[in-house]
Amino acid sequence: MIFANAVVDLVSAGPKLSTFRVEVWGEQPHDYCRTYEILAKDESSAAMEGLDTFVQEITDLISTETFQ
Numbered sequence: 001m002i003f004a005n006a007v008v009d010l011v012s013a014g015p016k017l018s019t020f021r022v023e024v025w026g027e028q029p030h031d032y033c034r035t036y037e038i039l040a041k042d043e044s045s046a047a048m049e050g051l052d053t054f055v056q057e058i059t060d061l062i063s064t065e066t067f068q
Contacts (some may be wrong), residue, residue: 002055003027008043017041022050030058 004026013017017039025033034054040046 002030002058004030004051004054006050006054008047008048008050010043011037014039015016017047020046022046023048024054026054026058032058032061 004024006022006024007014009021011021018041020038020043022036022038024036025031033049033067034050034056034057036050036053038046038049040049
């Protein structure tokens with residue numbers, strides 16, 4: 001399990017989708033930090049997408065490190 005936190009900032013508002021900057025950082029031992037620009041309908045959706053993307057990236061990174 002990967003524990004992470006996220007901060008969401010509005011970059012630009014749109015009529016249906018807005019652009020958000022999502023900064024995600026993990027807790028030890030997965031203390032990586034990533035920043036994403038995400039199109040979403042609201043802050044909650046952007047945060048969830050950012051967290052999901054982070055978890056997938058770190059899981060893939062751990063998998064490749066394990067096999068090297």
